[in-house]
Amino acid sequence: MTEMPKKNLDVVVAGAGFAGLYLLHKFREMGLTPRAFEAGDDVGGTWYWNRYPGARCDIESIDYSFSFDPELEQEWQWTEKYATQPEILSYAQHVADRFDLRKDITFATRVEKAVWDEDDALWTVTTDQGETVTARFFIMATGCLSEPKDIDIDGVENFSGEIYRTHSWPHEGVNFTGKTVGVIGTGSSGIQSIPLIAEQAENTTVFQRTANYSIPAGNGPIAPEKLAVTEHYQDYRAEARKTRVGVPGKEAMDFALTVSEEERQERYEELWAKGAIPHLGSEFADILLNEEANETLAEFVRSKVRSKIEDPELAEILTPTEFPICTKRACLDTNYYETFNKSNVDLVDIRKNPIRTITESGIATQDKEFDFDAIVFATGFDAMTGALMAVDIRGRDGQSLRKKWEHGPLNYLGLTVEGFPNFFMITGPGSPSVMTNMVLSIEQHVEWIADCLGYMADNNLSVIEPTATAENGWVDYVTATADMTLFPKAKSWYMGANVPGKPRVCLPYLGGAAAYRRACDDVAADDYLGFRFDGSEGSQCNDGLVRRQQPDVVALLEALAEMELPPFETLSAQDAREVSVAMNAANPPGPAVGEVADGKFPGAASELDYRLYRPDTAGPHPVAVYFHGGGWVLGDHASDDAFCRDLCVNSDSIIISANYRHGPEDRFPAAADDGFAALQWVADNAESLGGIPGELAVCGWSAGGNIAAVVSQLARDAGGPAIRGQILITPVVDGTDDSPSMTENAEGFVLTKALMDWFWDHYADPSERSDPRASPLLADSLAGLPPAFIVTGEFDPLRDQGMAYAEALAAAGTPARGIVAPGQIHTSFTAVGAIPTANGIRAEIANELKSCFRALETV
Numbered sequence: 067m068t069e070m071p072k073k074n075l076d077v078v079v080a081g082a083g084f085a086g087l088y089l090l091h092k093f094r095e096m097g098l099t100p101r102a103f104e105a106g107d108d109v110g111g112t113w114y115w116n117r118y119p120g121a122r123c124d125i126e127s128i129d130y131s132f133s134f135d136p137e138l139e140q141e142w143q144w145t146e147k148y149a150t151q152p153e154i155l156s157y158a159q160h161v162a163d164r165f166d167l168r169k170d171i172t173f174a175t176r177v178e179k180a181v182w183d184e185d186d187a188l189w190t191v192t193t194d195q196g197e198t199v200t201a202r203f204f205i206m207a208t209g210c211l212s213e214p215k216d217i218d219i220d221g222v223e224n225f226s227g228e229i230y231r232t233h234s235w236p237h238e239g240v241n242f243t244g245k246t247v248g249v250i251g252t253g254s255s256g257i258q259s260i261p262l263i264a265e266q267a268e269n270t271t272v273f274q275r276t277a278n279y280s281i282p283a284g285n286g287p288i289a290p291e292k293l294a295v296t297e298h299y300q301d302y303r304a305e306a307r308k309t310r311v312g313v314p315g316k317e318a319m320d321f322a323l324t325v326s327e328e329e330r331q332e333r334y335e336e337l338w339a340k341g342a343i344p345h346l347g348s349e350f351a352d353i354l355l356n357e358e359a360n361e362t363l364a365e366f367v368r369s370k371v372r373s374k375i376e377d378p379e380l381a382e383i384l385t386p387t388e389f390p391i392c393t394k395r396a397c398l399d400t401n402y403y404e405t406f407n408k409s410n411v412d413l414v415d416i417r418k419n420p421i422r423t424i425t426e427s428g429i430a431t432q433d434k435e436f437d438f439d440a441i442v443f444a445t446g447f448d449a450m451t452g453a454l455m456a457v458d459i460r461g462r463d464g465q466s467l468r469k470k471w472e473h474g475p476l477n478y479l480g481l482t483v484e485g486f487p488n489f490f491m492i493t494g495p496g497s498p499s500v501m502t503n504m505v506l507s508i509e510q511h512v513e514w515i516a517d518c519l520g521y522m523a524d525n526n527l528s529v530i531e532p533t534a535t536a537e538n539g540w541v542d543y544v545t546a547t548a549d550m551t552l553f554p555k556a557k558s559w560y561m562g563a564n565v566p567g568k569p570r571v572c573l574p575y576l577g578g579a580a581a582y583r584r585a586c587d588d589v590a591a592d593d594y595l596g597f598r599f600d601g602s603e604g605s606q607c608n609d610g611l612v613r614r615q616q617p618d619v620v621a622l623l624e625a626l627a628e629m630e631l632p633p634f635e636t637l638s639a640q641d642a643r644e645v646s647v648a649m650n651a652a653n654p655p656g657p658a659v660g661e662v663a664d665g666k667f668p669g670a671a672s673e674l675d676y677r678l679y680r681p682d683t684a685g686p687h688p689v690a691v692y693f694h695g696g697g698w699v700l701g702d703h704a705s706d707d708a709f710c711r712d713l714c715v716n717s718d719s720i721i722i723s724a725n726y727r728h729g730p731e732d733r734f735p736a737a738a739d740d741g742f743a744a745l746q747w748v749a750d751n752a753e754s755l756g757g758i759p760g761e762l763a764v765c766g767w768s769a770g771g772n773i774a775a776v777v778s779q780l781a782r783d784a785g786g787p788a789i790r791g792q793i794l795i796t797p798v799v800d801g802t803d804d805s806p807s808m809t810e811n812a813e814g815f816v817l818t819k820a821l822m823d824w825f826w827d828h829y830a831d832p833s834e835r836s837d838p839r840a841s842p843l844l845a846d847s848l849a850g851l852p853p854a855f856i857v858t859g860e861f862d863p864l865r866d867q868g869m870a871y872a873e874a875l876a877a878a879g880t881p882a883r884g885i886v887a888p889g890q891i892h893t894s895f896t897a898v899g900a901i902p903t904a905n906g907i908r909a910e911i912a913n914e915l916k917s918c919f920r921a922l923e924t925v
C-alpha cells in the first residue's frame with residue numbers, strides 16, 4: 067500500500083553539513099518552508115563523521131568559514147591556522163544554533179528515495195525512517211566526500227581484531243596504546259592520522275600503494291597578518307571570489323619554464339615554507355598544463371621528502387613519482403615523513419608486495435603475514451557522485467539518476483540535471499567544488515539557487531529543468547577543460563579512478579571558482595540560458611550554450627578583459643608595437659630545437675632579418691619559409707618564436723622566419739615584395755642553410771598567411787621557385803570581405819573588425835586592396851598553385867575568407883583543404899603553451915607541412 071505523503075514543503079534538503087545549513091537559513095529568509103534530513107545525529111556533515119586522529123581541514127580556517135553574515139564572521143574566533151575537526155564541528159553547531167536551524171532538521175534520518183511527480187510538479191521524498199514528505203524542490207546537499215569507498219580487499223570479515231575506518235571514526239575515540247596497528251591508505255586521511263596513531267601504538271605498519279606528495283602544514287596559531295584580514299573580512303571575501311581556488315593569493319600568469327632555475331627554486335621554497343596547498347598548482351601558469359613544468363615542482367617536493375627520511379630505501383618508496391604533482395589531492399601533514407624514522411613504524415610497499423587478503427589475525431601480503439590488534443582503513447571515498455547515487459532519485463517518466471549517470475554524471479553547471487525538474491545539487495560533479503574552498507563554493511551555489519527560485523517566483527514559474535543542449539554543452543566544456551590539463555594522467559578520485567568500475571570522467575570542473583561563477587552569472591543574466599521553465603502563464607526557454615569557446619580561450623579572453631588594455635586601433639603604430647612586444651615577452655616558450663640562428667637576407671629594398679630554427683635531427687632538412695602575423699604593422703622575424711619552434715620540432719623541418727617591411731612606413735606592396743625576395747633567397751641558398759634543395763614550402767599566420775598565399779601566386783607567375791605546399795593559418799586573403807564571420811566575430815575575440823580595418827588602413831589604400839598581391843582570393847586564376855592547408859577558428863573574423871580561399875583553390879584544381887577549429891579564435895594556433903586545446907591542430911599543421919615534402923615521403 068502506498069503511504070500518503072504527509073507534508074507539503076517548499077524544499078527538501080538532503081544533508082545538514084555546511085551546504086544544508088546555509089540552504090535552510092537562506093530559504094527561511096525568503097519565506098519558504100524548507101526541511102532537511104540528516105543521517106548523522108547532529109549537523110556538520112563531513113566534519114561530523116570524519117573524527118580520525120589528526121583530522122583537519124586543508125584550507126586555512128580564516129578562509130574556511132561562511133561569509134554571508136558579517137556578524138557571524140566577526141563573532142567566531144578560530145584558534146589555529148588549520149582548524150581541527152572538533153573545532154570545525156563546533157563552528158557548524160554554532161551556526162545551527164545561532165540561526166536556530168535545528169528545528170527544520172530531522173536527524174538520524176537518511177533520504178532513501180526521491181520521486182518526481184509530473185502531474186503535481188512535486189517531489190515525493192522517502193526516508194529510511196519510513197517518513198514521506200512532498201516538496202516543490204529537492205536539493206542534494208550531501209557533500210563530495212561522504213560516501214565511503216567499499217573495502218575492495220578480500221577477507222575483511224575474517225579479521226578478529228578491531229577494524230576502524232577513518233570516515234566513520236568512533237565518537238569516543240580510540241586508544242591504540244600497546245597495540246600493533248596496520249594502516250591501509252596514504253591519502254589525506256592516512257597522512258594526517260598515521261603520525262598520531264604511531265605516537266600511541268606499540269607498532270604501526272603502513273601499507274602504501276601510491277606514494278603521495280605532502281607538504282608540512284606548519285600548523286599553529288594564526289599568523290597576525292592573516293588574522294588582520296578579519297578587520298576587512300568582507301573585502302577579503304570579495305577578493306576570494308575572484309580567484310581560482312576561492313582563497314586570495316598569487317595566481318601566476320608567468321610560466322615555470324620561462325623563469326630561471328634560481329627564481330623557480332626560490333619561489334618553491336617560499337611555497338614550501340608557507341605550508342598551504344591551494345596555490346601550489348598555481349605558482350606558475352603551466353604547472354597543471356605542462357609535464358615538464360610540473361616536473362620542476364614535483365622534483366622540488368621529492369627532494370624535500372628524501373631529505374626528511376633517514377633510510378634511503380624507505381625514502382625511495384615514500385617518494386612520489388607516479389603522477390604529476392597536484393593531479394591527485396596534495397596533502398598537508400604534521401610529521402608524516404618523519405614518523406617513518408621511528409623504529410616502531412614500518413612501511414610496506416604493496417605495489418611490490420601486494421596484499422593478498424585480510425586474515426583472522428592481520429594482513430597477508432604476497433611475501434609476509436602481519437599480525438595486528440587493529441586495522442585502520444583510510445581507503446577513501448566514492449567521491450563526488452557516490453552520495454548522490456546512493457539515493458534512488460527518479461525524475462521525469464520514472465527515469466533514474468543512477469541509470470542516467472551510468473557512464474558519467476551528466477549535468478548542467480554541476481547544479482542541475484536534464485530530466486530531473488526542480489532538482490539541484492550543491493557542489494555537484496561539473497562544478498569546481500573540491501578544487502576550491504568548499505565553503506565559498508557552497509555559498510555561491512546556495513545563492514545562485516536562491517536567486518533562481520526568486521526569479522521563478524517573480525515570473526510565476528513553477529518548474530525549472532536544464533535542456534539537453536545545455537547539459538551536453540556543459541559536460542563537453544568540463545571535459546575539454548580537464549583534457550587540456552594533466553589531471554587525466556592520474557588515477558585519482560577526481561577522475562573516478564579509485565573506485566573499481568566507476569566511469570573515468572573528470573568529476574570537478576577545473577576552470578576555477580571565479581570562471582565558474584562568471585558562467586553561472588552569465589546563465590542567469592541571459593534569461594537563464596539553457597533552462598526551460600513552466601508556469602501558470604506558459605513555458606519559456608532560452609536554449610543555448612553558456613560557453614562556446616574552448617576553456618583556455620575563455621580564460622585568455624577573461625584575463626585580457628581584466629587587463630583593460632587600450633585597443634590597438636586607438637594607439638599609434640609605434641605604441642601598438644611596444645604593447646605587442648611586451649605581450650609577446652610574457653608568452654610561454656616553445657620547445658627546444660637543435661639550433662636557432664639569426665641572419666640577414668636581401669629584401670626587395672634593403673637587408674632584412676631572419677631567424678632560422680633547425681631540428682635536433684640529422685640534416686639536411688626540408689625548409690619552410692615562415693611569415694609572422696601582426697597585420698603588416700606589428701611583429702618581426704622573432705615574434706612567433708614559440709610557434710616556429712613547435713613547427714620545427716613537429717615537422718622535422720627547418721623553419722626560416724623572414725621579416726618584411728611594415729606599414730604605415732612601408733605600405734603595399736612592400737611586404738609582398740619582401741616575402742617574395744625571402745622565398746627566392748631561401749630557394750637559392752637552401753643547401754648552405756642546411757636544407758634540401760627543392761624541398762621548400764611557405765607558411766604564415768594572419769598577415770603572414772596573406773604573404774605566404776601571395777608569394778605562392780607570385781612564384782607561380784614568375785615560374786619559380788617551386789613550392790611544395792602552402793600552410794595558411796587564419797590568413798588574410800580578401801580586403802573586401804564582409805562575410806558573416808566578420809560581423810559575428812567583429813568584437814570580443816582579440817582580432818576585431820575595427821583592428822582589421824586599422825591594419826588595412828596602415829597597409830594598403832582601399833583602391834589597392836583588390837589587387838591579388840593584397841587579396842589573393844581575388845586573383846584571376848587560382849589554378850596551378852601549391853597544395854594548400856588552411857586553418858581558421860570558429861570565432862575568427864577571417865574564418866569565412868579563409869574557407870572561401872580553400873574552396874576557390876579547390877574549385878580551380880589546386881589541392882586545398884580548409885578546417886575551422888571549433889571554439890578557437892584568430893590567435894589560438896600560434897599561442898603555443900597558452901592555448902593547449904589547439905595542440906591537436908598544431909600537430910595537424912606540422913603533419914601537413916611534413917607531408918608536403920617529397921623527401922620525407924619515402925622516410
Ligand code: NA7
Nearest residue numbers: 218251252253254255256275276395444445446447559564
Ligand atoms: P584518498 O585520498 O582517496 O586516499 C585513499 C588511500 O587509500 C590512497 O592511498 C589509496 O591508494 C589507498 N587505497 C584505496 N584502496 C586501496 C586498496 N584496495 N588497497 C590499498 N590501498 C588502497 O582518501 P582520503 O580519505 O585519504 O582523502 C580523501 C580526501 O579527503 C582528500 O583528498 C582530501 O580532500 C580530504 P591509491 O592512491 O589509490 O593507490
